[in-house]
Amino acid sequence: MNADLPKAVPTAAGTCPPRRAVVLLSGGLDSATVAAWAIDGGWEVTALSIDYTQRHRCELDAARAVALHLGIVDHVVLPVDLAAFGGSALVDPTIPVPRDRPEEWLAREIPVTYVPARNTVFLALALALAEARGAEAIALGVNSIDYSGYPDCRPEYLDAFRRLAILATKAGVEGRPIEILAPLVELTKAQIVTLGRDLGLDPGLTTSCYDPTPEGRPCGHCDSCRLRAAGFAAAGVVDPRATGG
């Protein structure tokens, strides 16, 4: 593996009983890479996918395919209808998903695809599942380099959640705080593509598009499609899911 890429630290390899981690698995490239990374590091993985009535619900099929591909047998798909709250293009079909945003806008302004407090909801649910399963860690694919400007993808946000997790849980109070692992947080999309390839992940199983066709084909124009395409191009890897691919 490329020396620049993160290893699963803390490693869980060879521990007995095996250490368990809850991986937030959306079905996108980043979370699938984290799941492969955790397994490579020796963690027993429980995958958690949230059906939040997202516009791109086909990502849940991708999550199931990735779990199968990686041999994850404990995969929880939990419905939480964030569309009942609204407030985002990803859960409100009347708000268009921006197409072909200038690259200099990415990470500078928070776009309408921001789902209010989404990662806090997902991390809170992962924390609940981790404590219920006796897991020692949560791993997620947030990234603060090639991303769309979401506040809940930044290292300082993760640090605040780590502090909260210690105070919030029986495990934390009893001196066994649940770790929050975000191995991709400071990688470029190209590095994530390379890491996934090195881990043997089939990127054709993953989907990143916010606004796919009814058949689940990527639009090629949303922030997520464009970041993914740029990442594959920079890594020199062919994306089997690319538009027309």
Place this chain on the structure above:
Amino acid sequence: MNADLPKAVPTAAGTCPPRRAVVLLSGGLDSATVAAWAIDGGWEVTALSIDYTQRHRCELDAARAVALHLGIVDHVVLPVDLAAFGGSALVDPTIPVPRDRPEEWLAREIPVTYVPARNTVFLALALALAEARGAEAIALGVNSIDYSGYPDCRPEYLDAFRRLAILATKAGVEGRPIEILAPLVELTKAQIVTLGRDLGLDPGLTTSCYDPTPEGRPCGHCDSCRLRAAGFAAAGVVDPRATGG
């Protein structure tokens, strides 16, 4: 109103447009008192109740009755099946709810009625709803005096969530952090009973029992029933929902 009891600070009275708060409304006495307190303080209230497949789901009927009683028209009841995770007597019917625990155990050990990370899940959802609704505050009825020893009811936990909420949201990043109001956190149960009475809340609409009969009558033996009974007794107020009442 008794001078020892908290006023709705920051007050929202007379603001135009009215300031909105999301109140986590379980249907219990504490959250109903917070809803009445927020309305008394001039807040426009959106109530959020979570159907987490709790053993005492009849509390959702109580939440609906309280919302009606207080004139709250925006009441969201969101299903989030925490029973799929397990790990608590409140969501797993095979784990008995402790009966008649010695009083000295309350607040000293974390009981099996602790639901892993429950308040973090609820606050995260309230944060999402608050941001989607443009609300400026979340109010909840957590209490760290007469309570059952849950880690996610303590002032230091709430402070950690306040810090997280600033970093987690578009509102926070843009300098409009959503406030977390916990007016009961340092009140005794007797003070909460008195506050509710002074605010005109009908406590007979609320239910606190963890393990009610199929008809929704309180058991009288769980921690929650006993704390409630002691609070009413100390306040010198008759509880219309008491066993046999």
